[in-house]
Amino acid sequence: MTLNDDEKTLQQAGIRVTAVRLLIWREVRQRFTDAFSLADLEQALPTVDRSTLFRTLTLLVEAHLLHDIDDGSGSQKYCVCPMADTRHCGGHVHVTCTNCHRTFCLTDVPIPEVPLPAGFRPLEAEYVVKGLCPLCDRHPLSR
Ligand SMILES: [Zn+2]
Numbered sequence: 001m002t003l004n005d006d007e008k009t010l011q012q013a014g015i016r017v018t019a020v021r022l023l024i025w026r027e028v029r030q031r032f033t034d035a036f037s038l039a040d041l042e043q044a045l046p047t048v049d050r051s052t053l054f055r056t057l058t059l060l061v062e063a064h065l066l067h068d069i070d071d072g073s074g075s076q077k078y079c080v081c082p083m084a085d086t087r088h089c090g091g092h093v094h095v096t097c098t099n100c101h102r103t104f105c106l107t108d109v110p111i112p113e114v115p116l117p118a119g120f121r122p123l124e125a126e127y128v129v130k131g132l133c134p135l136c137d138r139h140p141l142s143r
């Protein structure tokens with residue numbers, strides 16, 4: 001992907017491209033293969049102020065380029081939609097490791113459909129499994 005592709009992705013998602021938005025989107029897409037928090041992004045981009053980061057993340061979520069996840073950690077997590085440059089994928093399952101507290105994206109595992117009673121209309125779903133990641137499962141005390 002070139003810089004132009006990133007610009008095109010933002011445009012196609014209906015986002016007005018600015019230098020800082022492009023910077024944030026590139027960083028997010030290149031750096032994070034699993035879920036990340038605002039604090040993780042702050043660490044990665046110390047020159048951009050927190051409110052700009054937060055507003056841009058919200059914008060990217062609304063444009064379906066990012067997913068937002070509540071993994072029970074108390075801080076909102078985000079991940080890049082695996083189909084960001086084509087269309088929103090409908091979500092994937094996440095696993096939160098209760099030992100190292102990382103949240104992993106299972107981008108190949110779609111969220112199972114839940115049969116809702118008549119009258120309820122699902123709009124979106126979130127599916128977070130709590131457990132141990134492979135590393136912590138082998139070495140339970142490591143962090
Ligand atoms: Zn998606």
Ligand SMILES: [Zn+2]
Pocket residue numbers: 097098099100101102132133134135136137
């Ligand atoms: Zn772990």
Ligand SMILES: [Zn+2]
Pocket residue numbers: 034035067078079080092094104105106
């Ligand atoms: Zn994810």
